[in-house]
Amino acid sequence: MFHIEAFQNPAPSYGIHPFWFWNGEMEDRQIIHQIHEMADKGVGGFFICPRQGLMVPYLSDAWFRKVKLAVETAASRQMEVWLYDEYPYPSGIAGGEVTLGH
Secondary structure, three states, rough: OOOOOHHOOHHHHHHOOOOEEEEEEHHHHHHHHHHHHHHHHOOEEEEEEEEEOOOOOOOOOOHHHHHHHHHHHHHHHHOOEEEEEOOOOOOOOOHHHHHHOO
């Protein structure tokens, strides 16, 4: 059955999910601010996508603390969060950790 409300206010899984490139320091206050900005614009979720210039060591405890902050902040706005291993290109090498460890 067709419901116009579903189109006017789509669930987060049907909304826009941009790549959110993380580089630089990724300060906590900026993570929170940017998530609220996305939510206020109707973004349903995002992909955390690390990029060159990232100052937080990739896959470190500090990295995962920032990911946790992003996930918790997004959840408070009913947004979805996805992780995207693209650091650095090409995909899937986990910031060089795969080749360093093997």
